[in-house]
Amino acid sequence: MSVDVGIIMGSQSDWPTMKRAAEILGDLGIGYEAKIVSAHRTPDRLWSYGKQAAGRGLKVIIAGAGGAAHLPGMMASKTRVPVIGVPIQTRALSGVDSLYSIVQMPKGFPVATMAIGEAGAANAGLMAAGILAVSDPALGARLDAWREALSASIPDEPADD
Ligand code: RP5
Numbered sequence: 447m448s449v450d451v452g453i454i455m456g457s458q459s460d461w462p463t464m465k466r467a468a469e470i471l472g473d474l475g476i477g478y479e480a481k482i483v484s485a486h487r488t489p490d491r492l493w494s495y496g497k498q499a500a501g502r503g504l505k506v507i508i509a510g511a512g513g514a515a516h517l518p519g520m521m522a523s524k525t526r527v528p529v530i531g532v533p534i535q536t537r538a539l540s541g542v543d544s545l546y547s548i549v550q551m552p553k554g555f556p557v558a559t560m561a562i563g564e565a566g567a568a569n570a571g572l573m574a575a576g577i578l579a580v581s582d583p584a585l586g587a588r589l590d591a592w593r594e595a596l597s598a599s600i601p602d603e604p605a606d607d
Pocket residue numbers: 455456457458459460484486510511512513534
């Protein structure tokens with residue numbers, strides 16, 4: 447299976463959040479890789495990952511980071527491959543720091559910014575799937591089925607605990 451999506455994150459501590467994206471991609475049969483690439487701690491790794499991304503055939507990059515979350519924006523500056531940003535929830539500021547660090551990109555270098563935390567990571571996986579499905583009808587059918595199954599799982603009425 448080809449690796450279409452790169453999941454990158456600033457730290458091992460981001461993985462419990464970012465694996466929600468990986469789970470969605472796995473469920474939908476999308477090839478991905480997961481790497482630790484830190485804007486601050488491994489800037490050379492960030493540089494080479496971004497430089498090689500398009501040539502390696504990556505079609506979407508999902509980048510998660512917390513606090514001073516510069517990874518998604520710096521990656522968007524280094525590659526034309528679309529970058530989806532996931533703000534990691536932080537202890538100090540609940541992830542609002544991450545969100546603000548990721549979302550306010552200057553004109554020219556967009557990052558598609560998701561919600562803070564695990565819902566954002568899962569939605570990043572679904573967003574990547576939607577982008578890939580534009581040119582992959584079989585994946586589109588799997589994504590439609592995934593969405594229908596989610597809708598079908600929602601009860602009509604609330605239940606007591
Ligand atoms: C960021 O700093 C990472 O994305 C992570 O969310 C945050 C804290 O990293 P650790 O101190 O847990 O390694 O670069």
